[in-house]
Amino acid sequence: MAKIVGGITTSHVPAIGRAIAGNLQQDPYWKPFFDGFPPVHDWLAKVKPDIAVVVYNDHGLNFFLDKMPTFAVGAAPEYQNADEGWGIPTLPPYAGNQALSWHVINELVEKEFDLTTCQEMLVDHAFSLPLKLLWPNEERCPVQTVPVCINTVQYPLPSAKRCFKLGKALGEAIASWDEDLRVVVIGTGGLSHQLDGKRAGFVNKDFDLAFMESLINDPEWATKYSIEELVELTGTQGVELLMWLATRAALPGKVRKVHANYHIPISNTAAGLMVMECAD
Amino acid sequence: MAKIVGGITTSHVPAIGRAIAGNLQQDPYWKPFFDGFPPVHDWLAKVKPDIAVVVYNDHGLNFFLDKMPTFAVGAAPEYQNADEGWGIPTLPPYAGNQALSWHVINELVEKEFDLTTCQEMLVDHAFSLPLKLLWPNEERCPVQTVPVCINTVQYPLPSAKRCFKLGKALGEAIASWDEDLRVVVIGTGGLSHQLDGKRAGFVNKDFDLAFMESLINDPEWATKYSIEELVELTGTQGVELLMWLATRAALPGKVRKVHANYHIPISNTAAGLMVMECAD
Amino acid sequence: MSSVRQKREIPGTAVFDGDLAQKGYALNKMCFSFNSADNRAEFQRDEHAYCRKYGLNEEQESVIRNRDVLGLLAAGGNVYYLAKFAGILGLDVQDLGAAQTGMTKDEFKAMLVAAGK
Amino acid sequence: MSSVRQKREIPGTAVFDGDLAQKGYALNKMCFSFNSADNRAEFQRDEHAYCRKYGLNEEQESVIRNRDVLGLLAAGGNVYYLAKFAGILGLDVQDLGAAQTGMTKDEFKAMLVAAGK
Ligand SMILES: [Fe+3]
Ligand SMILES: [Fe+3]
Numbered sequence: 154m155a156k157i158v159g160g161i162t163t164s165h166v167p168a169i170g171r172a173i174a175g176n177l178q179q180d181p182y183w184k185p186f187f188d189g190f191p192p193v194h195d196w197l198a199k200v201k202p203d204i205a206v207v208v209y210n211d212h213g214l215n216f217f218l219d220k221m222p223t224f225a226v227g228a229a230p231e232y233q234n235a236d237e238g239w240g241i242p243t244l245p246p247y248a249g250n251q252a253l254s255w256h257v258i259n260e261l262v263e264k265e266f267d268l269t270t271c272q273e274m275l276v277d278h279a280f281s282l283p284l285k286l287l288w289p290n291e292e293r294c295p296v297q298t299v300p301v302c303i304n305t306v307q308y309p310l311p312s313a314k315r316c317f318k319l320g321k322a323l324g325e326a327i328a329s330w331d332e333d334l335r336v337v338v339i340g341t342g343g344l345s346h347q348l349d350g351k352r353a354g355f356v357n358k359d360f361d362l363a364f365m366e367s368l369i370n371d372p373e374w375a376t377k378y379s380i381e382e383l384v385e386l387t388g389t390q391g392v393e394l395l396m397w398l399a400t401r402a403a404l405p406g407k408v409r410k411v412h413a414n415y416h417i418p419i420s421n422t423a424a425g426l427m428v429m430e431c432a433d
Numbered sequence: 434m435a436k437i438v439g440g441i442t443t444s445h446v447p448a449i450g451r452a453i454a455g456n457l458q459q460d461p462y463w464k465p466f467f468d469g470f471p472p473v474h475d476w477l478a479k480v481k482p483d484i485a486v487v488v489y490n491d492h493g494l495n496f497f498l499d500k501m502p503t504f505a506v507g508a509a510p511e512y513q514n515a516d517e518g519w520g521i522p523t524l525p526p527y528a529g530n531q532a533l534s535w536h537v538i539n540e541l542v543e544k545e546f547d548l549t550t551c552q553e554m555l556v557d558h559a560f561s562l563p564l565k566l567l568w569p570n571e572e573r574c575p576v577q578t579v580p581v582c583i584n585t586v587q588y589p590l591p592s593a594k595r596c597f598k599l600g601k602a603l604g605e606a607i608a609s610w611d612e613d614l615r616v617v618v619i620g621t622g623g624l625s626h627q628l629d630g631k632r633a634g635f636v637n638k639d640f641d642l643a644f645m646e647s648l649i650n651d652p653e654w655a656t657k658y659s660i661e662e663l664v665e666l667t668g669t670q671g672v673e674l675l676m677w678l679a680t681r682a683a684l685p686g687k688v689r690k691v692h693a694n695y696h697i698p699i700s701n702t703a704a705g706l707m708v709m710e711c712a713d
Numbered sequence: 714m715s716s717v718r719q720k721r722e723i724p725g726t727a728v729f730d731g732d733l734a735q736k737g738y739a740l741n742k743m744c745f746s747f748n749s750a751d752n753r754a755e756f757q758r759d760e761h762a763y764c765r766k767y768g769l770n771e772e773q774e775s776v777i778r779n780r781d782v783l784g785l786l787a788a789g790g791n792v793y794y795l796a797k798f799a800g801i802l803g804l805d806v807q808d809l810g811a812a813q814t815g816m817t818k819d820e821f822k823a824m825l826v827a828a829g830k
Numbered sequence: 831m832s833s834v835r836q837k838r839e840i841p842g843t844a845v846f847d848g849d850l851a852q853k854g855y856a857l858n859k860m861c862f863s864f865n866s867a868d869n870r871a872e873f874q875r876d877e878h879a880y881c882r883k884y885g886l887n888e889e890q891e892s893v894i895r896n897r898d899v900l901g902l903l904a905a906g907g908n909v910y911y912l913a914k915f916a917g918i919l920g921l922d923v924q925d926l927g928a929a930q931t932g933m934t935k936d937e938f939k940a941m942l943v944a945a946g947k
Binding site for chain 2: 216218219220221222223224225258259262263265266267268269270271272273274307309310311312315318
Binding site for chain 3: 447448492493494497498515516517518519520586587588589627628629630631632633634635636638659661662664665668669670696697698700701703
């Protein structure tokens with residue numbers, strides 16, 4: 154049976170792509186962010202995942218308003234990164250694992266998640282940059298992937314409660330897969346930030362830190378908030394914390410916090426990073 | 434508040450488009466099918482709907498396997514019919530009702546239906562031909578529309594139980610809309626037929642008639658079957674009866690059977706037609 | 714590929730599930746393109762080139778070439794997309810039905826009429 | 831348009847809901863097209879023609895012409911698509927932040943640094 158080794162949650166921001174391309178990891182602006190990752194590399198070297206199930210949100214690369222899914226799951230042999238219009242370098246394609254994708258799709262639809270299935274799918278910086286941060290030294294991402302995309306573009310968004318349920322069912326689906334594979338769940342987005350409106354630049358350190366802590370000890374804590382409350386508390390893009398929530402929900406039972414980092418700002422964003430290991 | 438006046442369920446088959454274009458309504462082959470409709474026209478003249486919410490399945494016009502939604506709801510100002518590749522005439526565009534579309538979308542996502550929203554959407558024969566059958570003499574369809582599309586192309590399909598729940602929530606959403614509008618729910622597809630495989634040509638009259646009867650007196654009857662059981666009982670395309678089921682579920686409370694017709698065959702299909710009026 | 718749930722066997726019937734969808738993606742993408750009259754004309758001008766453009770494998774190109782309906786299904790074709798290919802050939806779903814069941818079209822139609830009695 | 835639920839008011843913030851999405855569809859479709867370098871070049875060659883091609887209304891074309899960020903949002907623009915327009919102009923999200931808050935970019939950046947203390 155497949156085993157979920159743990160979860161990694163991290164922010165994603167296009168500017169990270171520019172920083173990587175420009176080798177700015179030790180630049181004073183970027184150092185506090187990039188310095189968060191070596192402990193994650195050590196953990197990955199220890200737990201040796203075969204597959205990454207990546208919970209992320211598309212920013213207008215693969216999906217437009219003509220067909221905007223609440224939840225989409227990829228089932229492609231390979232996922233291409235592509236030009237997003239803001240000039241960050243395109244990263245090499247990602248290998249899929251179609252067998253696990255279809256298993257997850259079958260199980261989730263059985264449990265009444267109304268998925269959109271994608272047998273061809275472009276993945277944007279929210280997918281590509283976290284994987285590059287986790288495996289910085291390899292030309293191509295060394296693990297197979299299953300993309301799970303949650304809508305944060307077009308309201309109504311799925312509630313925090315619904316995203317938690319999705320994550321829980323996703324974890325159960327992975328755990329019921331009958332190949333001996335080691336799976337890491339990766340959630341990318343947040344933490345607090347707001348790009349648009351007169352409140353642009355809003356961040357909320359207190360909430361972010363409380364949210365990060367809650368994932369370890371009280372994982373359903375954030376589900377008490379409506380989407381509008383989350384937007385008020387964390388900003389219009391802070392709502393991307395839904396990816397963290399679904400990721401935590403996918404981890405069965407209790408987790409141990411292996412590592413965490415939090416730094417304001419990168420670009421307009423409060424950057425969070427956390428590694429949670431499943432207690433067996 | 435909006436009022437659901439009733440539901441109409443009918444088969445859809447591209448060949449109907451050819452029959453209409455060729456004025457074959459009185460042709461012996463087609464007459465038993467087209468003769469089912471005048472009583473429906475009379476009922477429509479009586480209940481005078483402003484809006485049709487059309488539950489249908491796309492056959493590879495608007496959706497492909499790169500982005501295949503389980504449930505999609507249109508929210509466009511207008512819906513175009515288009516070339517489907519089999520040479521039936523294209524019908525004029527259909528007016529949308531975006532306000533009702535968004536209300537339905539907001540309500541359904543709130544109730545944890547993971548919709549795909551479509552602010553631009555081509556509608557195929559499963560949408561256009563039933564509307565033409567219902568309003569044959571008008572150049573353009575005289576009511577505004579809200580398309581609701583259920584996946585029957587790519588397995589896993591949503592279960593009969595899930596489609597019933599969708600229909601129920603859809604009906605509640607319509608009924609909670611605060612404009613004084615009269616809404617008819619239209620479900621198109623089925624009844625038993627199978628286009629593909631060595632069992633092509635399979636129909637099941639006994640099951641179809643039992644299913645039609647169940648919608649009046651025991652609407653959840655068909656939800657006891659799995660999708661695979663429904664395929665075995667009704668054929669690979671007979672599973673389109675999910676549209677009928679969701680339509681019935683959208684009608685609040687008890688219904689009165691106003692009219693029914695059943696005829697085998699049109700093309701490869703057992704053609705069913707039913708008008709259900711909401712008992713107030 | 715392993716799978717946890719056992720598939721239900723339905724005589725003479727294969728549902729278009731992940732296995733078939735994965736196998737038939739290129740074939741179905743080509744057939745989906747036949748919604749456009751320009752694409753249908755391009756296919757008719759040079760079938761081989763058009764199949765190459767969509768990345769069909771040899772099995773898929775061969776069943777396209779042979780108008781082999783059951784072969785198209787076995788190669789992962791979905792009937793909704795294949796029907797657009799049939800449209801190019803001027804075939805309707807009753808032609809397809811006859812081809813798959815080994816009947817003549819008249820026999821196939823008669824079978825349907827009989828089922829309605 | 832009437833609506834049953836009352837919207838929550840969040841200071842300085844508008845969520846991209848059905849009302850805005852309906853209003854901004856053409857504008858967002860144009861900005862979505864900027865994923866392609868060819869489209870970006872075509873826009874830059876003739877902004878007016880490109881706006882016409884996507885059916886922008888006058889308000890939308892005017893806020894595009896004036897690089898008016900708050901105006902683009904009010905016209906139904908979604909920030910994810912608008913960011914692609916900003917990319918053409920060589921602006922990043924901190925430039926957008928400064929423009930929306932009436933700060934200089936340095937002030938905007940300093941505000942963010944201060945929020946991290
Ligand atoms: Fe983001
Ligand atoms: Fe159909």
